[in-house]
Amino acid sequence: MGKIICAGLGPGDPDLMSLRAARAVQGAAYIAYFRKAGRPGQARRIVQGLLAPGCVEYAMEYPVTTELPADSPEYIAALHEFYEDWAARLEVLAQDRDIVVLCEGDPFFYGSFMHLHVRLQGKVEIEVIPGITGMSGCWTATGTPITWGNDILTILPGTLPQAELARRMGESDAFVVMKTGRNLPKIRAALAQAGRLEQAVLVAHGTSAQQRIARVAEMKEEDCPYFAIVLAHGGRNRA
Known part of the structure; x- marks a missing residue:
């Protein structure tokens, strides 16, 4: 059995990452991170140069960001489906491997990982590494x-x-x-x-x-x- 490790990366400067988060990132064989389609993603930029050779990456691309009002039914439905899909995919992947999910700032402070956490609790082992907030x-x-x-x-x-x-x-x-x-x-x-x-x-x-x-x-x-x-x-x- 593997587990999901969410690493809080801090506010942006890689030097402000905790030692625990840095060890998780550097030792990861599999990582996942959120990003807007067509963009590298802030979390991925923070860990540039820290990943081990051969690390497998899963880019979780939002289906919508600012194209629709955040309180519209269409926006809410699109994000709900997106989080449901990725929670299911990570649950399967974590059956036989550890996956490090990257999160800017602190994962439990306005972090997108919260939407995965609530869906994965009780299904897989989860470890959350706090980070300095933005x-x-x-x-x-x-x-x-x-x-x-x-x-x-x-x-x-x-x-x-x-x-x-x-x-x-x-x-x-x-x-x-x-x-x-x-x-x-x-x-x-x-x-x-x-x-x-x-x-x-x-x-x-x-x-x-x-x-x-x-x-x-x-x-x-x-x-x-x-x-x-x-x-x-x-x-x-x-x-």
Whole structure:
């Protein structure tokens, strides 16, 4: 019997991978990773140069990413079928081999592996290796602590309605907005509504060679990639 090992790869810089995850990746005979069709995939880029010769790769290509609204029945049905299919395939493969599934950041923090995990639990042995989250890498890149003292930190998905984003931004000492990308105009409007636009920063491709940091107020929508996080630091009431 084999098992499925999900390796959290951290925020992007291979040097920020844990020793445990690096050992799993380097010793893997079989790996699987998510990617958009026609792209190498962020997880695969992180492990470039670390894989053993002859390692067999399974690219799990999303059937849809931004082509349909994320809340549409078509999008939900396509992703459901995709996860069902790959869970079944990995279950069969893991009967006689170990498979390392690559996951950016931490697998249990907005990671796609969660959709496989819930389908595979109780069917195969699963090991999950935690990783440094993308948001942690991004706020460290800004050179400023994200929270101070009794600050409350809120994590927000950028897919929320503008009014809900603005409400929670206004209530929080510090916050992180995930899933930015095409949601940037809505996020910027919510920041302005909450009175937090001037202090908000955007970190794209945090910790990687392509890292960029800019004030959200100055960021153009077309310059905002998928791997981008909006931050507002706490500490407004610190001593």
